[in-house]
Amino acid sequence: MTPLSQLLPGQYGKLTSLNPERSVDQRLMALGLLPGMVLKLVRTAPLGDPLAIEFAGQVVSLRLTEAQNIIIDVAADCPIQRPRPQA
């Protein structure tokens, strides 16, 4: 379970939850981003913010602060995995 804001470019996974109280999430739902759907972080902007995500055949940009509450279950077969923190 990773917040969308912490995904690495190229990582994808299933959307597990968003917060319908927030207007960002309402917008994304209108665009068809619903729980269970696969989304991918395509890139971050050159200055690190905002992000570009891809889902359902479209690319949409949103800000880091807006991506914090969007929780992703990063796919196990995702070629890019976050390095494990040193024990």
Place this chain on the structure above:
Amino acid sequence: MSAAEPGLTVALVGNPNTGKSTLFNALTGLRQRVGNYPGVTVARKSGQCDCGDGTKVELIDLPGLYSLSAASPDEQVVIDALSGHLAEDRRPDAVVVVIDATNLLRNLFLASQLSELDIPVVLVLNQADVATEQGLKIDTELLSRRLGGVPVVLSSAWKGEGISAVRRAIGEALRARVRMPAVEWPALVEEALADVATGVATDIGRAPGRADVERLLFDSTTSVGQRLGWASARRDVVIRAARDKVRRAGYNPLAAEPLIHYARLRKLLEGVVQGGGDRTGGSAAVDQVLLHRFLGPVLFLGIMLGFFGSVFWLAKFPMEWIQAGVDWTKTVVAPPLDAYPMLQSLLADGIIGGVGAFLVFLPQILILFLFIGILEDSGYMARAAFIMDRLFSWCGLNGKSFVPLLSGFACAIPSLLSTRTIEDPKARLATAFVVPFMSCSARFPVYALMCAAFIAPGWQPVVMIGMHCVGLLFAVPTAFVLTRLVLKVKPQPFVLELPRYQMPKPRDVLWRMWQNAAEFVSKAGTVIFAITIIVWALSYFPRDAAVAERVKAANPSVAEAVVTAKIQAAYVEQSYMGRFGKAIQPAFDPLGFDWKITVGVLASFPAREVIVSTLGVTYSVGEGAKADSQHLRQAMKDAKWQEGPRVGKPIFSLAAVLSLMVFFALCSQCGPTIATLAQETGGWKWAAASFVYMTALAWIVSALLYQTVIRLS
């Protein structure tokens, strides 16, 4: 066509980036009218469309939107228009939903919401050529059958394909009046909707429309309640109870609508679309370059510099031609009227000058909108906003503020018009409010005159660059305070689609240029013209012949040209403008301005650079003084205080020169800007606020600067 004239109206709705405007232009063949919806700054575009059988309907192009849950004024207009709640428009007789054929599911969400409006619907699957390229096969007949027989047609507005099929489908929809079947809500949600409807009906005494009820139940913020006049204390109770019912059905009330609609659509589209794999491939490859970490910003800067350079330099030539044309017209019109000096001056300086005063903005407006059209229609504008957003988001603006602010360095007028590209109304207003702080090209002659005359050559570039930064220095905190403390509207999320790249269609781009220019001329243009006439009259009257006689008598053995200049100076001094300037000079005294500078500041209201020629007149070097005029520089250097505590000291001390330049950098001394700000913000409130704020700020900063420098030197 007005509301009074009975006729059929058809509304065109759809998601952004579906080619809706291209289709609108193709259907109406540019027989369009552009206006504004009352009270909001949302453009109302309508045109006549032939349904292929000679039937003519009025087609209304509504703003693009993704969902009926309104967040912005644009979106609110669509809901109000479709439910017949706009003062000037009847409820449309049919709705054409423009759909991106490459992304049916998302686009049909809006159509599915619209099915609740009980209006005949036509679905146009546009950009069908791109869908075919992507290997998508769409069974329109199956889709139409599943949607209860509403006409579904394929088109490619860009290529002009399928337009006549769209026309016929509109005709068919108006005849057969087939509605799209509404969504089947789960029983408890249906009950909740009924509860809200009953609640509204009980309180306001009439049954609300189904679509309005859904907005009340499903949206966290909506202005529908306000419009219906449903504001009783019971409202919150009713809604809360209804939402509890939705929760019992297993849905979060704020998520129920998309969840249920999308579930419906997924089932509906089964077997309708076949094939197709990578849908973002081509654009993704371009984005690898244009949004690259290093290359992206470099290319962005290159594109923007080219764009700004064009607005700035390319527009110079036509602007000079317009100026030459205005001057030439004056020379033709003036001589026959030598016997009637008042009429001559009214015609030449008032009327012809007034027309020239707004015509001169047209080249920049046209070029700016040429570029904006290309940037938007190609899909790059969204990328530009993506790249720049970080720099603007912290002070409440967003990435789309960049283009207006950059073009503000050429001229505030086209730049204010370009704030329309910002969807978020709060960011749009804040951007428009700070645009006049950008150092426009009309301030340049003022800085140039002052620098050339009073600043040491080595320091001139430093001062020139500094003057261009002063405005920015104050614009950023202004935007910050305005968006955080003054505008209490909820900020809109910056959710922005990065659409597929596409070749802009020249007709659409040119048409947009023309529409913006025409609107500017008819709205702000008339105000600019009026301001010019008023300022002319104030500087011309009263015109007592005795003044000229007195000057002639006092200078018996002086060359005629010098006497003429002195007469002009004398007339300006005793004109209403001169008297007013002298009367309020004490207010500008702390800034180091004498009455001549004060009059120059006041008289430059139609255009900032006018102060140069006004100073030319008041310092008796004749009309038409330019920033590089040696005579004017010398006259200003020689100018001394005639009275008061500084008597005998030069007026244009370093302190006064800096103070005057900073005053021009910050003040709102530009009638056209104020007129355009009023046009773009939908009223005089923000224009007046801008004038008061900028003038006060300019006064305070200049006074502080003058008082400090005068004490130091």
